[in-house]
Amino acid sequence: MNIGQASEASGVSQRMIRHYEKIGLIPEAPRRDSGYRDYSPADLNRLRFIANARDLGFPIEEIRMLLDLWNDRSRASAEVKALAMARAGELQRKSVALEAMRRTLIDLAERCHGDTRPDCPIIERLAQ
Amino acid sequence: MNIGQASEASGVSQRMIRHYEKIGLIPEAPRRDSGYRDYSPADLNRLRFIANARDLGFPIEEIRMLLDLWNDRSRASAEVKALAMARAGELQRKSVALEAMRRTLIDLAERCHGDTRPDCPIIERLAQ
DNA sequence: GTGGGGTTTGACATCATGTCAAGGTCAAGA
DNA sequence: TCTTGACCTTGACATGATGTCAAACCCCAC
Structure with a gap:
């Protein structure tokens, strides 16, 4: 499968597929004689997981860990859960910060x- | 006033002061014979406004508009309000998106x- | 005049992604 | 077989806001 088809099927842009390969998030795709990358259904699953x-x-580095856990049949679900909870906390932190800004703006407006x-x-307020 | 003192007093890093100058958000600071930038209290106010x-x-481009409005004595407050409300909407959009991710993670966890x-x-779910 | 700290510029990095350009490849139709 | 258009390749540059590092220069106090 060409990179274009892999992109289409996985929802990951061609640009990002190449990028993920370069940073080692996905293995280097085998090349055909033409130099075109060739993807298998297993590669597609990996791309969908990433998406x-x-x-x-x-973030990428946590996805890297999740991919390792996914491929580790003896993984402890506690590890996955810890990653998810930490991520949820970070998301909340950001969300709360945005909400505080929004609230201030609304009050001023x-x-x-x-x-x-x-x-x-x-x-x-800005000039204060 | 040196850039270090201006940075200290405004809470904007030296790095960002130079950056704002380069992108035209603040006027080019006058230089002393040594080449050092020299800041006035008015410059400080501008930096604080930006901070x-x-x-x-x-974002920077909206700050640019706000600075123009600040300096425009005949400004209509409606313009400022519109910028603030649009920003508030954008913040909410992002906040809601983060919250949705968080909710999904919590549910899964x-x-x-x-x-x-x-x-x-x-x-x-990720492998789905 | 010397030493330590402030300043200058430029370059490189982040993070995830887009876009563009120049060139090679493939497949289908004339 | 030739052409054409769509696809693929790499590399470079850009985003936005910021950090860091390095080499060189400046300033002030002792």
């Missing part, structure tokens, strides 16, 4: 007339 | 034994 992990907010006059608590 | 806007999640056994709904 799913990315969609859940895992509510106190802003929002008309043609120049006075504005938002600007005042 | 505050960053803390509220505004709750269904994972988290012991020495290998079976794990988190891995199953």
